[in-house]
Every structure is written in structure tokens, then in C-alpha cells.
Amino acid sequence: MTKTVNQLLNTIQNDFFSVTPNSLVIDAIKMMNEKEVGALLVIENDNLVGIMSERDYTRKVILNNRSSSETNVNEIMTSDLKIVNSSQTIDECMIIMSNNHIRHLPVVDNNKIIGLLSVIDVLKNIVAEKEFIIEQLGHYISDTV
Numbered sequence: 001m002t003k004t005v006n007q008l009l010n011t012i013q014n015d016f017f018s019v020t021p022n023s024l025v026i027d028a029i030k031m032m033n034e035k036e037v038g039a040l041l042v043i044e045n046d047n048l049v050g051i052m053s054e055r056d057y058t059r060k061v062i063l064n065n066r067s068s069s070e071t072n073v074n075e076i077m078t079s080d081l082k083i084v085n086s087s088q089t090i091d092e093c094m095i096i097m098s099n100n101h102i103r104h105l106p107v108v109d110n111n112k113i114i115g116l117l118s119v120i121d122v123l124k125n126i127v128a129e130k131e132f133i134i135e136q137l138g139h140y141i142s143d144t145v
């Protein structure tokens with residue numbers, strides 16, 4: 001039985017960090033390094049307006065020879081966001097991430113940000129579920145033989 005997003009959020013360290021659209025990219029990158037995360041939510045007036053990831057930085061700043069200290073986050077952030085709510089399943093999250101080639105998925109309930117899932121969070125959960133099923137099948141087989 002697959003977990004819901006809410007169940008997963010309750011079992012992981014679910015810290016998420018944010019910047020404003022007008023933040024400088026260099027400051028966002030410093031925060032990502034300090035917090036050891038691969039993405040930051042971009043929030044303006046308590047509204048989620050985008051996400052800035054390491055991928056955005058490498059593709060839109062580094063590869064275009066832009067200056068991190070002269071570029072604002074809103075110039076490189078991803079604003080076409082895929083989001084989930086806490087009642088969706090982890091399997092649904094994996095499908096969304098896979099189909100859209102994304103590594104981070106904001107969790108929003110009633111227009112309030114409650115978390116940020118990474119593909120690692122989702123994969124670890126799926127692997128743990130599969131290991132549990134295999135273990136249970138092993139017990140079943142050894143009990144019936």
C-alpha cells in the first residue's frame with residue numbers, strides 16, 4: 001500500500017527554504033550550499049511563484065555566461081510549477097516527477113506550502129515499500145514450505 005504525501009512528510013526531515021524573486025542568484029546559491037539542498041522555493045507575498053534549482057543555475061547562468069551577482073532569481077527560476085497536495089500518493093509523485101523530468105515537487109494544501117519533496121525522498125520510500133513486500137513474501141514462502 002503506497003503512502004500519501006502527508007505520511008511521507010511525517011517521516012522525513014522536511015525543511016524547505018525560500019528566496020524572493022528579486023533575490024540575487026549568488027545569494028540563492030550560497031543558501032543552497034549552506035543548507036545542503038538542491039532547490040529553493042521562490043515566494044512572493046506568501047505565494048509560491050517558482051522554484052530555483054541547481055539545474056536552473058547551471059543551464060541559465062553558467063552556460064549563458066551570466067553573472068550570479070547581477071542576475072535576479074526571477075530571471076532563471078522555473079515558474080511553470082508542478083505541485084501536489086498532501087493527500088496524493090507517492091506513486092503519483094513519482095509519475096509526475098518522471099513525466100516532467102523534475103527532481104523537486106512542492107506540496108501545497110489550501111494555497112499554503114507545507115513541504116518540498118525531492119526525487120530522493122520519493123525513491124527511498126518506494127524502495128523501502130518494495131523491500132517490505134519482498135520480506136513479507138519471504139516469510140510467507142518459508143511458512144508454507
